[in-house]
Amino acid sequence: MIYVDNSKKCDFNIVFILKEEDNLPSHISSIFRGEYLESIPVISGKDIPVLYVGLGEEVKFTITRIKEAVAFGIKQLKKYKITSASLDISMFLDKCGAECISEIVLGIKLGLYEFKGYSTSKSSGECHVYLQGYSGDEVKLTHEVNHGINLAQGVILARDLVNTPANMLTPHIMAEKIRELLKEVNVQVEVYDEKYIMDTGMEAFHTVGRSSGNPPRLIVMRYLNDPLSGEITALVGKGVTCDTGGYCLKSSNSMAGIKGDMGGGAAVAGAVYALAKNNIKANVVGIIPACENRIANDSYIPGDVIGSMSGKTIEILNTDAEGRLILADAVTYAIKKENASKIIDIATLTGSVVNALGFSTAGLLTNNDKFFCDFKNAYKKSGELYWRLPINDEYRNMIKSTIADVKNMGKSHCGTITAALFIESFVEDRPWIHLDIAGTAWVEPPLYEYQSPGATGAGVTSMYYLFAEKQERKISL
Ligand code: BES
Ligand code: ZN
Ligand code: ZN
Numbered sequence: 001m002i003y004v005d006n007s008k009k010c011d012f013n014i015v016f017i018l019k020e021e022d023n024l025p026s027h028i029s030s031i032f033r034g035e036y037l038e039s040i041p042v043i044s045g046k047d048i049p050v051l052y053v054g055l056g057e058e059v060k061f062t063i064t065r066i067k068e069a070v071a072f073g074i075k076q077l078k079k080y081k082i083t084s085a086s087l088d089i090s091m092f093l094d095k096c097g098a099e100c101i102s103e104i105v106l107g108i109k110l111g112l113y114e115f116k117g118y119s120t121s122k123s124s125g126e127c128h129v130y131l132q133g134y135s136g137d138e139v140k141l142t143h144e145v146n147h148g149i150n151l152a153q154g155v156i157l158a159r160d161l162v163n164t165p166a167n168m169l170t171p172h173i174m175a176e177k178i179r180e181l182l183k184e185v186n187v188q189v190e191v192y193d194e195k196y197i198m199d200t201g202m203e204a205f206h207t208v209g210r211s212s213g214n215p216p217r218l219i220v221m222r223y224l225n226d227p228l229s230g231e232i233t234a235l236v237g238k239g240v241t242c243d244t245g246g247y248c249l250k251s252s253n254s255m256a257g258i259k260g261d262m263g264g265g266a267a268v269a270g271a272v273y274a275l276a277k278n279n280i281k282a283n284v285v286g287i288i289p290a291c292e293n294r295i296a297n298d299s300y301i302p303g304d305v306i307g308s309m310s311g312k313t314i315e316i317l318n319t320d321a322e323g324r325l326i327l328a329d330a331v332t333y334a335i336k337k338e339n340a341s342k343i344i345d346i347a348t349l350t351g352s353v354v355n356a357l358g359f360s361t362a363g364l365l366t367n368n369d370k371f372f373c374d375f376k377n378a379y380k381k382s383g384e385l386y387w388r389l390p391i392n393d394e395y396r397n398m399i400k401s402t403i404a405d406v407k408n409m410g411k412s413h414c415g416t417i418t419a420a421l422f423i424e425s426f427v428e429d430r431p432w433i434h435l436d437i438a439g440t441a442w443v444e445p446p447l448y449e450y451q452s453p454g455a456t457g458a459g460v461t462s463m464y465y466l467f468a469e470k471q472e473r474k475i476s477l
Helices: 063-079 090-112 138-163 171-181 194-199 203-209 263-277 323-338 351-357 369-382 393-398 415-424 460-471
Strands: 002-004 013-018 039-042 050-056 084-088 128-132 188-192 217-224 233-237 239-243 283-293 342-347 361-366 385-388 432-436
Touching: 002 090, 002 138, 013 063, 013 090, 039 063, 050 063, 063 084, 063 090, 084 090, 090 128, 090 138, 138 171, 138 263, 138 460, 171 188, 171 217, 171 239, 171 263, 171 283, 194 203, 194 217, 203 283, 203 323, 217 263, 217 323, 233 263, 233 323, 233 460, 239 263, 239 323, 263 283, 263 342, 263 460, 283 323, 323 342, 323 415, 342 460, 351 361, 351 415, 361 369, 361 415, 369 385, 369 432, 369 460, 393 415, 415 432
Parallel strands: 002 128, 013 050, 013 084, 084 128, 233 283, 233 342, 239 283, 342 432, 361 385
Antiparallel strands: 039 050, 188 217, 217 283, 361 432
16 A cells, blocks of 8 residues: 655664765765665654665666665565654655656555465465655645556556466456456457457457357447547557467477467556546557467468458468467457558567567667657557567568468578568558567566566556557656
8 A cells, every 4th residue: 555644653763875865974875885676774762764775876866766765675575564754745846746656656556566466375365555755736646646546556456467377367357357357447358259350350360269269259349528629649569478380389398488479468458448437538449369379180380371350361480379369350450440540559569579689678660760659669668668660671571472472480590580571461541559568577586676587467557548648748846
């Protein structure tokens, strides 16, 4: 729980210190330099114990550093088994004003995050954090805190879905969970079954999904909260609840992360939740093609040619390149049935992106500089890292098939680009951004203090800020 309460007397206090700070008592400054993520607990006489957390040099200070330093401080509470503490936010308010509130709240909520899991032994209890050191309007501050909590809940929703094992999150269960989670917000959730998927011509999606006894679902979340704008943005997230590779079976080593192959879909659900909960003015339709990629006697195999909702034919070269197949039909569905004017797709799509960019940075490809610019502003605000990769005809030629319109993989090189360009061939020239989060959706071990081992909720905050940033409330606190 997070409270806004200057007067609450706590047993423990967390204070953040820049490296340049010269007001610390000498017995502390002699052993604590304020380096980034350095900390020291100080217990002196009858005073409340204080945990000093270093923020590093002022020139390197960013709002992402606020999020990480807060998460770091909060994690120390757990270490000391402290369940209630005050957090002195005066220094953040001085430096960044109201903008820092959501970062502080994300730092607290994500720093405390643990997947509940299925262990029968008891998990740790709740932690109470009191924000202190503000001088402005308490009501406005509380309002900002609630906004931050809603965004953090969106990230947590995505993390929980991704951390859930595949046997407990079939496409049907995923759909019902999302329906349940979005019940409290102004979002129309519709779930379509395998018959609808087949009847509307989504042959590429259906071909992947039919390989399992757990049939596919198309999950659609309509959040239409800007009636005067004709613009509708589709957020299309890959929802492969388990990816065995199909007949191109993965090796047992690379099967460890197969339950996390719906990270894109989970991010879409989390972003839609946060947008709606914070009543952001936008028209957004979240679309998740959810299915399993398994083996059955009628599964698709390499060499097959299949159709798609767009009418294009696809030659299958590898059944493990299933994500682009289901996304292709979901993108066509977004255009034809939901009138999407812009499209973002997000997916744990390629191993190549991990080879190229590791676990901190996701791959991004787009056909539109203006849309990219808007999204770049959003991800700068969220602190997530993306790297734009090039598009040209050399790469487009790599996925041309001799017996169909397109094939589902190129040769062994530039796999992230060819996967994206496969999807590009279905966007019908709409402004489009493709996010490959195969590296960033899952971290073991974590890279940042606001992560925990496993799902990260990658993409939620950047997609949220794409719409929320424009309406940033400039308030003074
Ligand atoms: N879901 C995987 C991609 C992936 C790899 C996600 C590692 C997370 C971590 C995707 O469906 C896949 O298997 N892609 C293949 C494509 C290839 C066969 C063209 C890959 O990247 O190896
Ligand atoms: Zn695969
Ligand atoms: Zn996959």
